[in-house]
Amino acid sequence: MAKGRELVGRIKTTENTRKITRTMEMVATSKLKRSSDRVAAARPYAQALGDVISSLFNAELAERFPLLRQPVVERRAAVLLVTANRGLCGGFNANLIKEARLTLAYLEEKGVQVDLHVVGRKGIGYFRYVGRDLASTRTDIGDVPTAADASALVDGLMADFIAGTIDAVYVVHSKFNSVLSIPPHTDRVLPVAAPTRAGAGRDYLLYPSADAILTELLPSYVRNAVYRALVETAAAEQAARRTAMKSATDNAGEMLNLLRRTYNRARQANITQEIAEIVGGAAALQG
Amino acid sequence: MLKVSVVSPEATLYQGDATSVVAPAFDGEVGILPSHAPMITVLGHGILRVNGDTPARFTVSGGFVQVVDDVVRVVTEKATAV
Numbered sequence: 001m002a003k004g005r006e007l008v009g010r011i012k013t014t015e016n017t018r019k020i021t022r023t024m025e026m027v028a029t030s031k032l033k034r035s036s037d038r039v040a041a042a043r044p045y046a047q048a049l050g051d052v053i054s055s056l057f058n059a060e061l062a063e064r065f066p067l068l069r070q071p072v073v074e075r076r077a078a079v080l081l082v083t084a085n086r087g088l089c090g091g092f093n094a095n096l097i098k099e100a101r102l103t104l105a106y107l108e109e110k111g112v113q114v115d116l117h118v119v120g121r122k123g124i125g126y127f128r129y130v131g132r133d134l135a136s137t138r139t140d141i142g143d144v145p146t147a148a149d150a151s152a153l154v155d156g157l158m159a160d161f162i163a164g165t166i167d168a169v170y171v172v173h174s175k176f177n178s179v180l181s182i183p184p185h186t187d188r189v190l191p192v193a194a195p196t197r198a199g200a201g202r203d204y205l206l207y208p209s210a211d212a213i214l215t216e217l218l219p220s221y222v223r224n225a226v227y228r229a230l231v232e233t234a235a236a237e238q239a240a241r242r243t244a245m246k247s248a249t250d251n252a253g254e255m256l257n258l259l260r261r262t263y264n265r266a267r268q269a270n271i272t273q274e275i276a277e278i279v280g281g282a283a284a285l286q287g
Numbered sequence: 288m289l290k291v292s293v294v295s296p297e298a299t300l301y302q303g304d305a306t307s308v309v310a311p312a313f314d315g316e317v318g319i320l321p322s323h324a325p326m327i328t329v330l331g332h333g334i335l336r337v338n339g340d341t342p343a344r345f346t347v348s349g350g351f352v353q354v355v356d357d358v359v360r361v362v363t364e365k366a367t368a369v
Contacts, residue, residue, distance in 0.1 A: 038297070045294045048362045052327060052353055147296040147364055202355060207312065207328035213351060216329050220350070220364055227296050 004270065007263040014259060018252035024088065025245035028238050031143060032179065035235035038144070039176050042224075042231050049221050050195040055202060056210050056217075057194040064211070067158070067192050067218045071167035076113045078135070078157050078166050079103055082173040082229055083123035084237040085139055090244035092174070092182070092237055093122035099184035100172045107170075115166070119153070119230075143238075145230035147223065154189070154226045158219060161190045173229035174236035180243070182236035189225045192218055289321055291337050293345060293361040300366055305339035308359050310352045317352070325355040330363060344369040 062068045081100040083093050100116075100123070107114050115135035118124045124137045141149050160166045169190035174182050206213060291308055293301040308319040311333025319326075330352060335345045350363025 041298045042296060044292065044299050045296045045362060048294055048353065048360050052351065052362070056327070150296075151364075202325050204353075204355070205324055205326040205328075207317075207326070208314070212313075213327055213329055216349065217351065223364070224296055 004263060004266050007259055007266065011256065011259045011263065014252055014256050018249055018256065021245045021248040021252060025242055025249055028242035028245060032235065032238035032242055035143065035231070035238050036176065036179075038231050039228075039235050042228055046224055046228060049217065049224055053214070053217055053221055054195045055204065056206070056214055057196065061210060061214065062194070065214060065218060066162040067190065067222065068194065069161075070191050074107070074110065074112045074167040076115070076166045077107055077168040077170060078115045078117060078160070079107070080117045080153065080157070080169065080171045080226070080229075081119065081123045082171065082233045083118065083120035084233075085121045085142065086237075087122060088244065089237055089241035092240035092244075093120075093126075095184045096172060096174060096233075097123060097126050099186060103170060103172055103186045112167075117153070117157075141230060143234055145227065145234055147227050150227035150230055151223045153230075154223055158190065158222055171226060171229045174233045176232040176235040176239070179239045182239050187225065187229065189222055192222060288339075289319065289357050289359050291339075291359045291361070293335070293337070293343075293363075293366060295363055295366045300345060300368060301337060301343050303337075303339070303341050305337045305341075305359075307338045308352075308361075309336040309338070310361060311335060311347065312352070319352070319354055319359055321357050323354045323357070327351055327353050330361075334369065335361060335366070 079100065081096065083096050087093065104114055104116065116127060116132060117136045118127060118134055119138045119141055121139050124134065124139065127134055138153070154169070157166065157169050161169060168188060171187045171189050173185060173187070175185045176182055288304045288306065289308060291301060291303060291305045292299060310317050310319065311331050313329045313331040316333070317328060328351060330347055330350045332348045333346070335347045337343045345366045345368055347361065347363045348365040350361070353360045353362070
């Protein structure tokens with residue numbers, strides 16, 4: 001029963017694989033819960049910042065702030081790509097890399113010189129492989145990005161933008177609309193597109209002045225945009241991994257059913273054959 | 288009563304009612320009582336005190352306070368409960 005033994009081996013490996021993928025699914029589920037809580041926790045801050053900036057913002061102030069400067073032509077831009085450090089999460093990293101490549105192609109077609117900054121081993125690995133120079137790389141931002149990580153990433157770019165050496169900063173990240181909707185997305189964080197909301201016409205007492213408040217808040221707004229990108233990507237990674245591992249577990253189960261059925265059929269055929277042989281042998285002896 | 292919230296990028300650190308708030312503004316402390324006029328002010332470094340049934344203190348650095356209709360929002364990048 002050579003075929004039977006081979007099947008037993010395959011059944012065992014499939015069972016082991018299913019155990020691993022199921023465990024990974026459960027780990028991703030619990031991490032996803034915590035990461036999506038962090039996405040929700042980041043919302044009030046962004047909301048408050050957006051409210052205040054929109055209530056202070058007007059077109060005449062805009063011209064005085066370097067972060068709001070709208071360059072006539074983009075000559076040099078920075079693209080910050082956020083990917084995961086680990087794989088086994090379906091098309092998650094591939095989708096982000098594809099989005100980044102589209103953004104790069106679009107910018108370069110317009111004649112913009114692009115510096116590429118990459119977070120996460122997967123993105124770094126890909127762009128090293130295709131032989132692209134990376135302006136900076138980071139792999140130490142894990143499942144729990146902090147506001148400090150975000151400012152470390154973007155503060156240098158903000159200084160370059162103010163100095164005029166770059167004209168725009170784009171962030172390629174994954175949105176986290178829900179567990180099942182995690183589309184890759186490109187945001188332009190610089191120059192700042194000030195949020196405008198209707199009904200922002202309260203007369204506030206402003207200390208020390210609208211100028212000073214905006215000077216303080218605009219960099220926070222940019223840092224927060226990057227922080228949100230990091231947090232949402234971290235949550236989206238776990239969501240993608242959970243979905244991928246769930247389907248891997250399901251597929252392993254289906255394969256196990258098929259293998260067990262084949263094994264049992266082979267076993268039964270074997271027994272039937274043996275009985276036939278014994279009966280045949282006995283009949284021959286009697287005759 | 289004032290409705291107070293203290294938010295940082297990572298979390299909402301405080302949410303609740305208070306009788307008064309003392310915040311470390313850029314040029315010295317600013318006290319906020321109910322019926323305060325709408326105000327936005329930049330924060331410096333120092334201790335933020337929320338007084339009321341559930342008093343709380345935070346060290347804050349940078350950010351701003353927004354007061355409107357007895358709703359006080361303290362928005363800061365760096366805040367830790369004391």
